Amino acid sequence: MVFEALTPWRTSKSPSKPAEPFEPTPFPILAFRAPVKLLLYNIYHLVTGLRSAPNPSHPPIRVVCISDTHNNIVKDVPEGDILIHAGDMTGDGSIQEIQKQIDWLASLPHKEIVVISGNHDTYLDPRTRPSLREDQRSGVIDWKRIHYLQHRRLSLTIAISPEDHDGSGSVNSRTHLLSQQSRHRRITLYGAPQIPACGPMSVHAFQYPRGRDAWSETVPEDVDILITHTPPKYHADLPLPSGMGCEHLAAEVKRVKPILHVFGHVHWGAGRETVWWDGCHDAYEKGMNTKSQWSHGLFNPWLWGNVIRVAYRGLRGLIWDRVWGGQGSHTIMVNAAQMHGITGKLSNPVQIVEI
Template sequence: MLAASLNPFYRQSDPFEPTPFLALLFQAPVKLLLYHAYNLITSLRSTPKPTQPLIRIVCISDTHTHIPQDVPAGDILIHAGDMTNAGSVAEIQTQIDWLASLPHKEIVVISGNHDTYLDPRTRPSLSEDERKGNVEWGRVHYLQHRRLSLTIEASSQDSSDGGERRPLLADNRSQRRIRIYGAPQIPACGPMSVHAFQYPRGQDAWSETVPEDTDILVTHTPPKWHLDLPLPDGMGCEHLLAEVRRVKPTVHVFGHVHWGAGKTVVWWDKGHDAFCQGMAVRSKWTHGVLNPRLWWSVVRVLYRGILELLWDRVWGGQSFNTIIVNAAQMHGNTGKLSNTVQVVDI
């Protein structure tokens, strides 16, 4: 990072590390404006209200053999992949045993690219000792291109107590049906023989793969331009984004890009369409400054975004939306878990 401090136009060589602001200002000034305009307007919109009685989803990812401390209580715990570093049976089993010991009613796990043993294509890269034995999942639900339907005995939330959840009385308990779909594939980021569940970047590995009635989608890769270090190029998958837009799940949980950790709401409206169209524009000359398509996207994001904001805040209307969660626990590439465990009530 010394080069970044000495050269304001330095471009980060590792795409999984954030590019310095001054470098982005030089490389993609209009996209930088577009990105911040879209996110500013989005941040001003109201939060989707959970259904009552609510279900609490606790989201983690990218623990890389570590065990997070103080995982919040909830109804469903989701781990969105990269439980391990080497991906051996022993590493995976240690993480599964820890997850199974937690008090959550249901625990759902998918694989990440570091969970090598779980992909038959990359399993041969492990030593014989690393492949020895079988993974015992116990009460943990492992989803690999699989749909899971859960019946959850829900709890209520009393808004008068500051948001604290209280159990329903025995005679007032109710159940909710939650449909979860999990898939581990990611755009290639390393050797195909070592990193699990990869496909060539740009290839469509997603269209028509997610069931339409999915409530919670769990993937390892982010959708492109959303909590994925979106500038200058974005580390997520554009085809996954299109699939999420088609299905519009209530929640989409992922990880993989550690620096993208966080939570936001995607509103599936024309302002979001303009944002994605602008971010997809490629300008080889003048870094987009003279590209009319990019500037038109900025105008559309501001215009449509303000209209949607007024409709939301003044008239109380809301577009279709998805809460997206980058649940990575690893803080960048530091090797330490310090990102916040994300909690979503639906």
């Protein structure tokens, strides 16, 4: 979510008014307004959630993912090889607020730290920087050891010793021998901050009009980890009733198929899911994209057809996984927002992924 803790006017308190787009819609309203899509959503997440977790490479790289800290400090950040912050470090986006977050992040023990901007990090977008007071935009940011990605590709070489991830806290003789042969893994990241418009263009950074394609052919094909601030549409983005992510980003992620996609922005969507690039996913997105202007989709054969395809294709993929051990092409998607809804508190769990 974007505005909840910082611009309270976004929150509807009246039960007679519909929920704001960045707030979860109550289940009874969803059941009335979009019953078939609600069924489609739950079948898709049931069959994909029962599949095995993707197997990481060996040795694995441990990626710690956070986002949407809004000037707050995350306590007890878990250790890892790479720490990623997917934007909205600040509230007002002044240079002073940004520097405080950088100072904190740079003090953490992770081997590499990668950061992108969010729409609240106003100073980092030259188009919105003039909205800050002069004292809020004077000075120079010291990024220290942090890699800041703004439409930029980055390649990192990570040295990994076996004991880094053995989980035992001890090193036996065999592990000690192997540790003398620490492996190096090369990983490629790409970060981009742009989001569909959700506030004043002169204040909120890196926005483009909702519906405009700001993504096609922008992400390098060799990217292992993609970092954006907005979610892709229909994945960890409050997908019902209409989805708050970007459909063009979703298409770009499908084209590139990174191992890991980290984002934030929609606080209520925090969590992770694995997207398997197969017929089940295709039917899910087609069904979610179906427009039903009457009867809430109850008599829409195209929508019901995609519900059946999701169930059939999903069950077939589940059997292929659980019986035959096949996994197939996939992307782990992580909404790493730390801010919990409109509470103003960082209570969402830090996401850790091994790839």
